Amino acid sequence: MHQNPGNSNDAASRSKVGPAAAVLLSALLLSGCATFSPDGGMTVVAKATISLIALAAVTSISAIAWAGEGPKGHSDDDSFSAGEPGDPKKPARIVQVTMGEMDGKMMFMPMKVDVKKGEQIKFVLRNNGEIEHEFVLATTGENLKHAEAMKKNPDMEHDDPNAKRLAPKKADEIVWKFTKIGQFEYACLIPGHREAGMVGTVVVK
Numbered sequence: 001m002h003q004n005p006g007n008s009n010d011a012a013s014r015s016k017v018g019p020a021a022a023v024l025l026s027a028l029l030l031s032g033c034a035t036f037s038p039d040g041g042m043t044v045v046a047k048a049t050i051s052l053i054a055l056a057a058v059t060s061i062s063a064i065a066w067a068g069e070g071p072k073g074h075s076d077d078d079s080f081s082a083g084e085p086g087d088p089k090k091p092a093r094i095v096q097v098t099m100g101e102m103d104g105k106m107m108f109m110p111m112k113v114d115v116k117k118g119e120q121i122k123f124v125l126r127n128n129g130e131i132e133h134e135f136v137l138a139t140t141g142e143n144l145k146h147a148e149a150m151k152k153n154p155d156m157e158h159d160d161p162n163a164k165r166l167a168p169k170k171a172d173e174i175v176w177k178f179t180k181i182g183q184f185e186y187a188c189l190i191p192g193h194r195e196a197g198m199v200g201t202v203v204v205k
């Protein structure tokens with residue numbers, strides 16, 4: 001391994017910061033004009049203008065950074081790990097699931113649901129607890145990933161077909177078709193709730 005200070009990596013990293021640098025440069029040029037205005041020192045208006053320009057520059061830079069990241073969140077693809085959204089017009093077996101807290105634990109009742117492949121289930125959800133809970137149906141891997149995202153944004157909205165968020169004493173429904181054999185789960189991904197016991201298993205055979 002040897003390092004060459006003038007290697008091509010430098011050129012590559014310079015070209016990446018190009019747009020951001022251009023924005024900053026124009027902001028500096030504009031603020032320069034304000035400083036050299038005929039009445040001598042910087043006026044309050046000029047200072048305010050500079051702050052606005054600086055703010056605009058920062059905003060543009062973050063916009064550039066975001067543009068490169070692609071879609072984020074959990075509503076950005078149409079496939080679901082636990083099967084597919086059901087058809088409410090077709091017959092479904094009803095499974096009642098209640099959510100709640102007791103003695104420092106949080107839970108779903110029941111904790112396990114057995115399903116046949118191809119079966120459609122209408123989950124009738126009820127939050128009997130004192131705080132908000134949610135029901136997110138997916139694989140364990142997907143839910144753990146989603147839980148990490150929720151730690152950064154605890155108020156993340158769930159309007160996905162495989163998830164519901166329920167206020168205390170509220171009820172709701174999810175109709176789901178289990179098209180894949182395997183083990184899945186329903187969990188509450190509000191930070192701390194899954195860890196406190198809010199995770200149930202669905203076994204599809």
Ligand SMILES: [Cu+2]
Pocket residue numbers: 106132133134188189190193198
């Ligand atoms: Cu919860």
